[in-house]
Amino acid sequence: MSDQIKIVQKEGITLVVSGPSGVGKNSVITALRERYNDIRHSVSVTTRAPRAGEIDGVHYYFRTKDEFERLIAEGEILEYDIYCDEYYGTPKSPLERMRDEGINVLLDLTVTGALSLKNSYPNAVLVFLIPPSEAALKERLFHRATESEEVIQTRMEEAWEEMNSAFEFDYLVMNDDLLQAVRDIEAIYWAEKHRTSRLFIDGTQ
Numbered sequence: 001m002s003d004q005i006k007i008v009q010k011e012g013i014t015l016v017v018s019g020p021s022g023v024g025k026n027s028v029i030t031a032l033r034e035r036y037n038d039i040r041h042s043v044s045v046t047t048r049a050p051r052a053g054e055i056d057g058v059h060y061y062f063r064t065k066d067e068f069e070r071l072i073a074e075g076e077i078l079e080y081d082i083y084c085d086e087y088y089g090t091p092k093s094p095l096e097r098m099r100d101e102g103i104n105v106l107l108d109l110t111v112t113g114a115l116s117l118k119n120s121y122p123n124a125v126l127v128f129l130i131p132p133s134e135a136a137l138k139e140r141l142f143h144r145a146t147e148s149e150e151v152i153q154t155r156m157e158e159a160w161e162e163m164n165s166a167f168e169f170d171y172l173v174m175n176d177d178l179l180q181a182v183r184d185i186e187a188i189y190w191a192e193k194h195r196t197s198r199l200f201i202d203g204t205q
């Protein structure tokens with residue numbers, strides 16, 4: 001045995017945070033990104049229009065429906081979903097490259113997208129965020145003030161439907177207090193960093 005033993009991560013962690021619309025996924029993910037500079041962001045492809053300040057290739061790759069469908073046909077999209085009549089998908093090659101280079105990646109996906117990614121990447125770590133109450137979810141959807149009451153009602157029904165998928169995920173985290181939810185996900189991330197299946201020991205003979 002040599003003097004120095006090193007634990008080396010042979011494969012990057014693919015950490016997926018998901019949950020029903022209005023659960024507060026965005027705030028949790030933004031907070032995680034601020035705290036960890038060793039987690040890379042996977043830039044998704046979408047057909048929705050860019051919002052003010054959003055840059056192509058940074059926030060999303062903004063593409064037309066035809067272009068998106070071509071990417072699907074070419075096998076370049078690992079998983080995709082339709083949300084508010086727009087396509088959202090994860091490009092395959094960059095994610096595979098990062099995983100193979102041992103880079104940890106954080107993804108923000110719809111519930112359907114997260115479960116579909118797990119089919120291709122059984123090692124992906126899936127975290128499901130749940131709201132503390134139906135009222136809290138409704139309040140968040142109302143606060144966005146971007147949707148009519150009818151749309152909010154449909155979203156609420158969809159959200160409740162999505163809750164049925166929670167136990168297909170690896171971890172369940174409640175987003176009652178933002179800081180606590182972030183701490184819970186940090187703990188999951190740290191534990192996953194020590195999972196033997198992703199590691200090897202360098203320095204033993």
Ligand code: 5GP
Pocket residue numbers: 025044045048079080081083088089090108109110112113114
């Ligand atoms: P937004 O339009 O607010 O940026 O995102 C809308 C929804 O799309 C969010 O719930 C987000 O989680 C989801 N989303 C973003 N990128 C992807 C992706 O690549 N695949 C899937 N399945 N969902 C995504």
